[in-house]
Amino acid sequence: MSEPASPSVSSLYEQACDQAIAMCDGNLRSTIKVLIMANEYLEAELRELQATVSSDRAPARLSRANGDAA
Template identity: 55%
Template sequence: MPQSAAPNSQGDADRLEAATDQAIAICGGDVRAALKAMIVANEFLESEVCELMQAVSHAYARGRFKTYTG
């Protein structure tokens, strides 16, 4: 796991543990099913990011977005 993705405080670690427990519980205690669900969710989010990047790229090419000049 990249350093930036690691929990940076005890609160983050506790939330991650709670979310993990919740995902496993939702899947009836089946860790494999929970992992599969997370993979499916991640793939969905990756496809959403790709679509958004394409939309922004097309809008930028059409001059709808201006670069920040500071």
């Protein structure tokens, strides 16, 4: 059996958790709060993008990409 060339997904998540906690000076409550805020921001961005695409107001580069695929 061969060894994986890159760290496992689990270890990458562990590293990301450690980094997030360290950025909040070890305060777990602050870490969770920041992650919730980041998630809400990303959800709002996604809703905005979905609304733009569904209302056919897609930016020119998205329209070109779709046109090239046809």
